[in-house]
Amino acid sequence: MADDRDHMMYIAKENAKEIHQVLKSMKFKEYCTFKACRDGIQFVVDDHNFQQANAYLKTEIFSELDVRVDEVRLRVPMNILAECFNVFSGASTALRLTYDGPGEPLVVSLEDEGIVFKCSIMCQNPQHHHKMYDFEWKNENVLAKVILKPNKAKEIVRDLDKTSPTVRITVTDGHISFLTDGELGKIKxxxxxxxxxxxxxxxxxxxxxxxYRYNLIHRMETAFLASSKISLRIDNRGVMSTQFLIPRTDSKNIFIEFFTIAEVEWDDG
Known part of the structure; x- marks a missing residue:
């Protein structure tokens, strides 16, 4: 896509489908916070209560990334943004994101086989809305850590009893288990x-x-299905960090991370 690059923010990428997969995996609220700086971009979705999702896309995965301020931060309507990225389904779709400053739209431009689609999205200033929850994650407080290949975990999450209000997750040195207690009885x-x-x-x-509340685990199902590796950590407060490695054609990784607050600590067997 030929155009001038005289913008506060100019980002270009050859495969827009990868970002669409990221957005689809964390689309559980109406708005997301979009951040861009010289190190890359970040999408954050926060329910301001129990869960937050973060996607980190480093500079190296973009063909061009030029941010002329310390940080661009916008509150973007999630459905509109995701639908923009889904206009073309091919892996050859080229992406360009531009932004010219306060009061200006975030412009998403896509090109596939000579056809150009452009969408201007009016955004909000995230400072005028709820602040994102700070989970104050510290690695020294981690009580359990599990790194999994995704196949079995995908099956377990997909088949969880939807009538169970919570999912009990237990980690020992010998196993990780998922327990539900719903209309079908207790299933581990x-x-x-x-x-x-x-x-x-x-x-x-x-x-x-x-x-953890069932609906919070269910929100992560699309990320489970899209991932090639999963890292699950639980700290001493019961806050669970679940990182999903989203596969790419090269070695430059994309990660999605969910922070989830525990509903109830189980003390019985």
Whole structure:
């Protein structure tokens, strides 16, 4: 796409489909916060109560990234943004994002086989709305860490009992399990540490166990399905960090991370 680059922000990428997959995996609220700086871009979706999703796209995955201020930060309507990226379905779709400053729209331009689509999205200043929750994540407070290949985890999350209000997640050095208690009764799914689906599993206690609202786990289902590797960590407050590695054709990775607050700590067996 030929155009001048005299913008406050100019971002170009050869494969727009990758960003559409990211947006689709975290589309659970009406708005997202879009951030851009010289190091890359970030999308943040926050329900201001129990969960926050972050996607990090580093400079190296873009063909061009020019941000002429310290940071561009916008509150963008999520559905409109995701639909823009979905206009063309091919992997050859070229993307350009431009922004010229306060009061100006975020302009999404896509080109596929000579056909150009352009969408101007009016955005809001995120400072005029709720501040994003700071989860104050500290690695030294992590009680459990599991790194999984996605196949078995995808099946478990997809088949969770939808009538269960919560999902109890338990990690020991020997297994990770998911327990629901709904209309079908108590159902436990387990992945043992010796499974070929497990790359790493450790617990700083004999058993680390917390429960999370079913709907919060369900929000992550699309990310589970899209991922090639999953990292799950739980800290001493029960806050769960779930990182999803989104596969690309090269080695420059895209990560989506969900922070989820525990609903109830389970003390019984």
């Amino acid at each position: 799914s387990m992945i043992p540490a010796h499974s070929d689906q497990v790359e790493h599993m450790e617990a700083c206690r004999e058993r680390v166990t917390f429960s």
